[in-house]
Amino acid sequence: MVATNTAAATYPRTFVPKDLALSTFADVEPLYRELLDRPIDSPAALERWLLDFSELSSVVDEVGNRRYIDKSCHTDDAAIEKAYLQFVEEIDPKIKPLYFKLQKKFLDSPHREKLIDPRYTMLARLWRPDVELFRDENVPLQTELTKLANEYDKTCAAMTVNFRGDELTLQQLGRFLEEPDRPTREEAYRLSVGRRMRDCDAIESIFDQMLPIRARIAHNAGQDDFRAYMWKAYKRFDYTPEDCLRFADAIAETVVPLVNELDARRKATMGLAKLRPWDGDVDPKNRPPLRPFKQEQIDLLVDRTKNVFARMSPQLADEFESLRTNGNLDLSSRKGKQPGGYQATLEERREPFIFMNAVGLHGDVETMLHEGGHAFHTIAARGEPLQFLRAAPIEFCEVASMSMEALGADHMDVVYADPADAVRAKRAQFEGVVRILPWIATIDSFQHWLYTHPSHTREQRAAEWMRLRLRFGPSAEHYDFSGFEDWRRRDWQRQLHLFQIPFYYVEYGIAQLGALQLWMKSRENPRQALANYRAALALGGTRPLPELFSAAGIRFDFTEKTLRPLMSAVGEELASLPD
Numbered sequence: 258m259v260a261t262n263t264a265a266a267t268y269p270r271t272f273v274p275k276d277l278a279l280s281t282f283a284d285v286e287p288l289y290r291e292l293l294d295r296p297i298d299s300p301a302a303l304e305r306w307l308l309d310f311s312e313l314s315s316v317v318d319e320v321g322n323r324r325y326i327d328k329s330c331h332t333d334d335a336a337i338e339k340a341y342l343q344f345v346e347e348i349d350p351k352i353k354p355l356y357f358k359l360q361k362k363f364l365d366s367p368h369r370e371k372l373i374d375p376r377y378t379m380l381a382r383l384w385r386p387d388v389e390l391f392r393d394e395n396v397p398l399q400t401e402l403t404k405l406a407n408e409y410d411k412t413c414a415a416m417t418v419n420f421r422g423d424e425l426t427l428q429q430l431g432r433f434l435e436e437p438d439r440p441t442r443e444e445a446y447r448l449s450v451g452r453r454m455r456d457c458d459a460i461e462s463i464f465d466q467m468l469p470i471r472a473r474i475a476h477n478a479g480q481d482d483f484r485a486y487m488w489k490a491y492k493r494f495d496y497t498p499e500d501c502l503r504f505a506d507a508i509a510e511t512v513v514p515l516v517n518e519l520d521a522r523r524k525a526t527m528g529l530a531k532l533r534p535w536d537g538d539v540d541p542k543n544r545p546p547l548r549p550f551k552q553e554q555i556d557l558l559v560d561r562t563k564n565v566f567a568r569m570s571p572q573l574a575d576e577f578e579s580l581r582t583n584g585n586l587d588l589s590s591r592k593g594k595q596p597g598g599y600q601a602t603l604e605e606r607r608e609p610f611i612f613m614n615a616v617g618l619h620g621d622v623e624t625m626l627h628e629g630g631h632a633f634h635t636i637a638a639r640g641e642p643l644q645f646l647r648a649a650p651i652e653f654c655e656v657a658s659m660s661m662e663a664l665g666a667d668h669m670d671v672v673y674a675d676p677a678d679a680v681r682a683k684r685a686q687f688e689g690v691v692r693i694l695p696w697i698a699t700i701d702s703f704q705h706w707l708y709t710h711p712s713h714t715r716e717q718r719a720a721e722w723m724r725l726r727l728r729f730g731p732s733a734e735h736y737d738f739s740g741f742e743d744w745r746r747r748d749w750q751r752q753l754h755l756f757q758i759p760f761y762y763v764e765y766g767i768a769q770l771g772a773l774q775l776w777m778k779s780r781e782n783p784r785q786a787l788a789n790y791r792a793a794l795a796l797g798g799t800r801p802l803p804e805l806f807s808a809a810g811i812r813f814d815f816t817e818k819t820l821r822p823l824m825s826a827v828g829e830e831l832a833s834l835p836d
């Protein structure tokens with residue numbers, strides 16, 4: 258597998274040889290060495306040097322992403338897997354230390370201060386934490402953590418159950434929680450919890466091993482605790498741990514009551530005295546799940562999503578169509594394909610690629626809108642010459658994607674011929690937004706506690722988790738969890754972020770508030786809201802978070818002041834929609 262330059266004519270190579278095909282580290286090593294050794298004697302030379310570094314980095318990045326995409330599309334192809342592993346194990350680890358030295362070379366350059374374009378100030382701000390936090394002695398500790406995270410993955414992947422004669426993964430079993438037949442749902446739920454309980458202690462002990470390693474990494478890097486370390490590592494320049502805890506308070510005040518109303522309504526519609534844990538995912542009127550298209554009609558999914566975008570703006574529809582004409586879509590679920598969905602950027606071409614596993618469910622439409630938003634971001638920001646500044650901070654990347662879900666929800670009649678189905682789809686979107694926020698607050702608050710109480714016991718951990726579960730719901734007024742008390746005390750174990758990407762979660766909440774603000778703006782003036790959206794996307798990562806938000810015409814604020822009006826608007830919208 259090689260990287261050729263044929264289709265990249267829009268952004269021709271000027272530093273990397275045109276015919277360079279990256280197959281081993283030796284192919285690119287001289288280019289990294291040249292950048293390291295090149296004398297830089299003026300601000301202009303520093304700018305040129307950055308452009309060359311960016312070009313090289315884009316070429317390498319695209320090769321890595323291509324191999325990753327190929328692997329996710331063909332997990333059962335040994336040659337493809339080998340190419341991917343060769344990149345991950347042989348090429349990338351050799352590039353990393355050189356990349357780090359190049360970052361340092363930029364930061365240390367006496368000519369940097371003379372570059373007046375504020376983009377360079379942004380770049381220095383972005384790179385400084387990488388250089389400040391890096392410690393050689395942390396490299397093997399990171400590897401240990403990766404191994405433990407893999408152990409967690411493997412333990413979870415091995416959790417299968419025999420359900421009515423079929424061997425199912427817990428994800429497959431999860432589909433039965435949408436079944437109209439209540440005893441079927443109960444059976445599936447009980448089986449799933451029973452299976453998880455069997456590995457509860459094993460997972461707890463993986464986690465027990467991770468915490469001290471994380472504390473040591475933070476300590477080695479001169480940080481007070483792992484929270485302070487991750488704050489820097491994630492480059493959270495524009496908000497503090499206290500802001501996140503206040504966000505959680507605001508969610509308890511304004512979102513939890515709304516969820517309680519939704520649960521009360523669900524309970525009444527279903528005609529139950531209490532909801533049980535297997536009653537939350539089914540249609541409350543017992544209708545079968547929405548089926549927007551048949552699995553083999555993938556083009557229909559693309560056409561309809563495109564038509565939803567066309568309702569918002571013809572330009573979005575054209576950009577979405579470009580993914581199809583450029584061959585940058587792999588959408589249908591098939592054997593040998595990795596689960597899930599994502600948007601990846603092909604950095605040399607500066608083109609988006611969308612991967613997903615569509616099977617004909619409403620969730621596929623939501624995923625398509627979401628990943629479409631990420632794709633618009635990639636396209637809008639492609640004019641930025643430096644790769645390092647093309648991608649926005651993740652909190653804003655998710656505004657780009659979640660906004661398309663929120664705005665798209667108003668156009669579900671494009672997807673569903675039956676108006677009742679279109680309403681159901683819209684309800685699903687807004688209920689989903691409301692229900693995820695308390696869970697975000699639970700997970701985020703839990704992580705703050707974990708890393709600021711370093712020597713806690715398992716028992717204290719369970720107690721704190723339970724305290725948060727009771728605070729953020731669901732409420733015992735509507736839900737009866739009896740019989741599942743043991744699992745409830747430890748069901749944080751199913752949140753893989755805690756194991757794989759610690760502290761990463763509040764981003765979804767921050768972005769969701771941005772998306773909802775855009776949705777509200779768009780109800781007043783759709784044209785203006787969309788123009789702002791596009792203008793902000795075009796900035797890529799050249800501005801700090803608050804400026805990206807304000808370019809989109811929304812506020813970077815997640816206090817009650819912003820949250821309350823959003824929740825009352827969403828609450829009214831939901832109250833106006835039939836079940």
Ligand SMILES: [Zn+2]
Pocket residue numbers: 627631654655658
């Ligand atoms: Zn996303």
